[in-house]
Amino acid sequence: xxxxxxxxxxxxxxxxxxxGVASIFIVGLIFFxxxxxxxxxxxxxxxxxFLFGKNWYPISEPGEFGILPLISGTILVTLGAAVLSVPxxxxxxxxxxxxxxxxxxxxxKSGVELLAAIPxxxxxxxxxxxxxxWIKNTFHAPTGLTAFAGAVVLAFMAMPTIVSxxxxxxxxxxxxxxxxxxxLGATQWQTIWRVVLPAASSGIVAAVMLGIGRVVGETMAVxxxxxxxxxxxxxxxxxxxxxxxxxxxxxxxxxxxxDHYFSLFxxxxxxxxxxxxxxxxxxxxxxxxxx
Amino acid sequence: MRTLSPRLTQRIAFSILFAATLFVIxxxxxxxxxxxxxxxxxxxxxxxxxxxxxxxxxGGILPAIVGTFCLVAGAVLFALPLGLCAAIYLSEYSKDxxxxxxxxxxxxxxxxxxxxxxxxxxxxxxxxxxxxxxxILAGSLTLGLMILPVIITSxxxxxxxxxxxxxxxxxxxxxxxxxxIKYAVLPHALPGILTGTILGVGRAAGExxxxxxxxxxxxxxxxxxxxxxxxxxxxxxxxxxxTQVPNVAPKIRYGTALVLLAIVLLMNFLxxxxxxxxxxxxxx
Amino acid sequence: xxxxxxxxxKNLTVSFDGKASLKNVSLDIEPHIxxxxxxPANSGKTTFLRTLNRLNDDERAMKVSxxxxxxxxxxxxDHDPVxxxxxxxxxxxxxxxxxxxxxxxxxxxxxxxxxxxxxILGATVERFLRDAYLWDEVKDRLDEPxxxxxxxxxxxxxxARTLAVNPxxxxxxxxxxxxxxxxxxxxxxxxxxxxxxxxxxLVTNNTKQAARVGDKTAFFLMGELVELNETGKIFTSxxxxxxxxxxxxxxx
Numbered sequence: 001x002x003x004x005x006x007x008x009x010x011x012x013x014x015x016x017x018x019x020g021v022a023s024i025f026i027v028g029l030i031f032f033x034x035x036x037x038x039x040x041x042x043x044x045x046x047x048x049x050f051l052f053g054k055n056w057y058p059i060s061e062p063g064e065f066g067i068l069p070l071i072s073g074t075i076l077v078t079l080g081a082a083v084l085s086v087p088x089x090x091x092x093x094x095x096x097x098x099x100x101x102x103x104x105x106x107x108x109k110s111g112v113e114l115l116a117a118i119p120x121x122x123x124x125x126x127x128x129x130x131x132x133x134w135i136k137n138t139f140h141a142p143t144g145l146t147a148f149a150g151a152v153v154l155a156f157m158a159m160p161t162i163v164s165x166x167x168x169x170x171x172x173x174x175x176x177x178x179x180x181x182x183x184l185g186a187t188q189w190q191t192i193w194r195v196v197l198p199a200a201s202s203g204i205v206a207a208v209m210l211g212i213g214r215v216v217g218e219t220m221a222v223x224x225x226x227x228x229x230x231x232x233x234x235x236x237x238x239x240x241x242x243x244x245x246x247x248x249x250x251x252x253x254x255x256x257x258x259d260h261y262f263s264l265f266x267x268x269x270x271x272x273x274x275x276x277x278x279x280x281x282x283x284x285x286x287x288x289x290x291x
Numbered sequence: 292m293r294t295l296s297p298r299l300t301q302r303i304a305f306s307i308l309f310a311a312t313l314f315v316i317x318x319x320x321x322x323x324x325x326x327x328x329x330x331x332x333x334x335x336x337x338x339x340x341x342x343x344x345x346x347x348x349x350g351g352i353l354p355a356i357v358g359t360f361c362l363v364a365g366a367v368l369f370a371l372p373l374g375l376c377a378a379i380y381l382s383e384y385s386k387d388x389x390x391x392x393x394x395x396x397x398x399x400x401x402x403x404x405x406x407x408x409x410x411x412x413x414x415x416x417x418x419x420x421x422x423x424x425x426x427i428l429a430g431s432l433t434l435g436l437m438i439l440p441v442i443i444t445s446x447x448x449x450x451x452x453x454x455x456x457x458x459x460x461x462x463x464x465x466x467x468x469x470x471x472i473k474y475a476v477l478p479h480a481l482p483g484i485l486t487g488t489i490l491g492v493g494r495a496a497g498e499x500x501x502x503x504x505x506x507x508x509x510x511x512x513x514x515x516x517x518x519x520x521x522x523x524x525x526x527x528x529x530x531x532x533x534t535q536v537p538n539v540a541p542k543i544r545y546g547t548a549l550v551l552l553a554i555v556l557l558m559n560f561l562x563x564x565x566x567x568x569x570x571x572x573x574x575x
Numbered sequence: 576x577x578x579x580x581x582x583x584x585k586n587l588t589v590s591f592d593g594k595a596s597l598k599n600v601s602l603d604i605e606p607h608i609x610x611x612x613x614x615p616a617n618s619g620k621t622t623f624l625r626t627l628n629r630l631n632d633d634e635r636a637m638k639v640s641x642x643x644x645x646x647x648x649x650x651x652x653d654h655d656p657v658x659x660x661x662x663x664x665x666x667x668x669x670x671x672x673x674x675x676x677x678x679x680x681x682x683x684x685x686x687x688x689x690x691x692x693x694x695i696l697g698a699t700v701e702r703f704l705r706d707a708y709l710w711d712e713v714k715d716r717l718d719e720p721x722x723x724x725x726x727x728x729x730x731x732x733x734x735a736r737t738l739a740v741n742p743x744x745x746x747x748x749x750x751x752x753x754x755x756x757x758x759x760x761x762x763x764x765x766x767x768x769x770x771x772x773x774x775x776x777l778v779t780n781n782t783k784q785a786a787r788v789g790d791k792t793a794f795f796l797m798g799e800l801v802e803l804n805e806t807g808k809i810f811t812s813x814x815x816x817x818x819x820x821x822x823x824x825x826x827x
Contacts, residue, residue, distance in 0.1 A: 009467060009469050012469055013384075013468075013469065015376055016376045016379050016380045016383075016384060017380060017384065018376075019372075019373050019374075019376030019377040019379075019380055020376070020377050020379075020380025020381060020384065020385060020394060021380075021390070021394060022373060022377055023377060023394055023397040023398050023401055023439070023440075023443065024393055024394060024397040026397070026401060026436060026439070027397045027400050027401055027404075029412075029416070030404065030408070030409075030412045033411075033412055033415040033416050033420070034408070034411060034412065034415070036415070037411075037415050087311070088311045088314055088315055089315065091307065091308045091311030091312070092308070092311050092312040092314075092315040092316075094308055095305075095308035095309055095311065095312040096312065099305055099308055099309070100312075108312060108316060110563060111315075111316040111319050112315065112316070113559065113563070114319050114556065114559060115315070115316070115318070115319045117490075117493055117494075117497075117555055117556060117558075117559040118319070118322060118497075118552065118555070118556075119496075119497025119498065119499070119526055119551060119552070119555055120406075120497070120498070120499065120500075120526075121497070121499045121526040121527075121529050121530050121551075122322070122326070122497070122526075122529065122548055122551060122552050122555075123322070124530070124533070125529055125533050125544065125548050126322050126325065126326070126548075128533055128534075129325070129541075130325065156315075156318060159315050163315060187297045187298065187300075187301045188301060189297070189300060189301035189304045189305065190297060190300075190301075192304075193304075210403070213403055214403075216405070217403070217404070217405025217406065217407070217408070218405070218406075219405065219406055219407040219499070219500040220499045220500055220526075220530060224530065224533065224534055244405055244407045244500070247407050247408075247410075247411060248407050248410070248500055248503055251410075251411070251414070251503065251504050252503065252504065256419070264411070265411055265415070268407075268408050268411040268412075271405050271407070271408050272404060272405075272408055275400075275403045275404060275405055275408075276400055276403070278403065279399050279400050279402075279403040280396065280399075280400070283396060283399055386633075386635065454671075456667070456669075456671040457671065457673060459630065459667070459671075460667070460671045460673060460733075461673070461683070461687075462630065462656070462660065463628065463630060463660055463664065463665045463667075463737070464660070464664070464683055464684035464687065464736065464737065464740050465657055465658075465660045465661035465684055465687060465688070465740050466657070466683075466684070466687040467657050467687070470687050474683070474686075474687070475673060475683075479674060
């Protein structure tokens with residue numbers, strides 16, 4: 001007969017072991033529940049019509065559930081954000097990891113952490129009061145709520161991810177590489193450009209992928225500044241609607257069990273699959289290099 | 292064509308890098324500055340402790356503050372024990388490297404799941420399947436799942452940083468494995484675990500998408516009565532004020548943004564302070 | 576009268592990841608002696624020591640065959656690691672004071688066995704710090720962090736901490752490798768006194784130390800026990816050529 005103390009140990013060890021694998025269980029559970037609800041849409045709709053349909057009219061009779069405009073909106077905003085955030089993010093990572101003096105390095109790193117900490121809805125709010133009017137006035141657009149505004153705001157959400165992961169990649173380049181280059185008379189910049197960056201390239205690629213993954217999944221800020229127009233985007237200075245914003249904006253108005261409700265879960269599956277793929281690939285890129 | 296000298300190239304390159312860094316960092320100061328400048332005037336005792344009135348165009352934001360507090364407390368209550376146990380498992384127990392890798396990948400993915408997808412999941416599982424309805428309970432659990440990766444990752448790093456010799460000494464003195472974890476490992480990992488938890492709190496306080504369909508009330512000018520009650524929350528309130536309610540005085544919007552930002556940044560400063568304090572004190 | 580061995584090792588083979596660290600080792604250790612274990616690096620002497628209180632259990636892909644008997648009981652079958660380690664204490668090469676006070680370091684083991692009485696704990700601290708020749712130096716500093724002690728004091732604190740668990744066997748893994756000659760002398764003095772109450776196994780890289788304090792000496796080479804004999808015999812007329820070569824400095 002085990003003593004009370006022994007029983008307590010057994011209880012805690014079991015709890016620890018169960019919690020250890022809980023993450024796997026939760027990821028499985030998320031996928032299961034998205035799938036369980038999302039799959040119902042395809043009782044009445046075709047998968048091809050869902051993925052490639054150009055019309056998103058979920059509340060007309062009969063509803064049309066083509067998410068191509070939403071996918072296009074997401075791609076447009078994401079590309080815009082990437083164009084802005086990737087060069088800036090990588091450059092900042094290089095500066096912080098390789099160039100900045102130790103004291104300002106800590107301050108700069110804290111700054112990046114603070115940027116990462118600012119809630120999405122606050123960035124969206126700032127976007128509304130600063131970026132949106134600026135776009136309207138500068139580019140003479142009918143409204144400032146455009147894909148471009150989304151790209152600008154999301155760029156700042158991607159940057160912290162890109163900077164911190166790229167920075168880690170730069171730090172993990174062995175010191176001997178740099179010393180070798182210096183020994184051959186290379187300047188610091190030549191060493192960074194020709195030795196450090198190539199050596200850290202896979203980590204930087206992963207940083208970019210994860211930054212983009214964050215942009216694809218970002219919801220509130222993008223919903224607040226892109227104008228919420230679920231039609232095929234006509235350009236960067238027109239309103240668009242992303243996949244995430246569609247779920248957030250419309251779920252409140254759906255009837256549980258309707259095609260509209262199911263279609264939003266189906267969009268959730270698409271998002272889950274995209275981010276799953278991005279994260280797995282980024283992880284693979286990082287770990288293949290380390291071996 | 293003449294090429295630039297290496298020295299000059301370096302100077303130009305470093306200047307560009309520096310400018311890029313400023314471009315990333317300065318907006319942080321800009322954002323904080325704008326919100327402080329326009330929001331400070333709105334924040335007073337009444338704003339913090341009164342109910343909203345006149346369709347949120349007047350009065351205070353007390354229910355949103357209380358709602359956020361409840362949600363965050365619930366999320367931590369759920370995620371901290373689970374996340375800490377998971378970290379202990381990964382750091383102290385699991386020897387199976389394949390299972391370890393699977394768990395690590397699951398955590399990476401969990402961290403990457405879009406917040407609105409967490410919202411969908413919470414809606415399907417907690418609101419629907421478990422029939423909690425749109426409630427503080429459902430919202431807390433959803434937020435808790437979302438901050439789980441933050442807590443697991445930082446706790447695990449903290450546990451891994453405790454020297455293996457402490458474990459060996461404790462075991463050699465006849466302590467059981469669990470005693471070793473409790474008395475020789477956890478106390479020294481506590482600062483790191485605390486840091487991660489506070490970061491998780493900051494994250495949970497600022498998230499909107501996961502609570503949209505699981506708890507958030509558009510306008511509910513009273514305090515929540517139980518964990519099965521709906522509640523207002525600061526980030527959702529800011530979203531509503533900025534996009535859903537016309538003709539709100541900018542002051543109220545900025546004031547709400549300021550309170551939210553202050554809570555979140557305070558958490559982050561706290562985490563940074565704890566981390567650097569203990570890093571300086573560490574003796575092994 | 577027959578003296579029963581305190582520890583009997585029969586055909587012990589220990590391997591990590593398929594690589595054998597100990598090969599077919601058999602030996603008896605009588606109670607209340609100091610057995611010095613010498614040998615070059617990677618000779619298996621530390622593996623041998625750590626096997627005796629099962630500290631290797633958590634290592635990756637470890638395999639053990641053969642038997643280790645403590646008072647006639649198999650340490651793998653009749654003991655769990657916790658009960659075994661309360662009987663077989665170990666002192667490591669580098670002193671590892673836990674980051675707590677001197678007092679708390681000494682009572683770490685007793686507390687884990689559920690002892691809470693302040694008087695008992697206080698008496699324990701004094702008694703074992705005295706046994707480790709540390710009491711006079713730290714009696715006024717019991718509430719200071721153990722990290723503030725000098726290296727030699729830390730090592731004696733670790734000895735006191737191990738003694739406080741009330742073990743019967745003490746394992747020393749090169750306990751003086753990080754210490755200066757004066758601290759070393761103090762530890763050796765403590766060792767000679769301790770053998771009255773404990774059976775001691777001392778792994779050392781310092782053959783002179785083995786000769787000074789060991790009643791018996793075992794020589795390990797590449798995972799095998801080459802020779803075990805009275806210390807005087809080993810150092811004056813070893814039976815095995817390899818022992819002679821090692822002691823006269825031809826390798827190692």
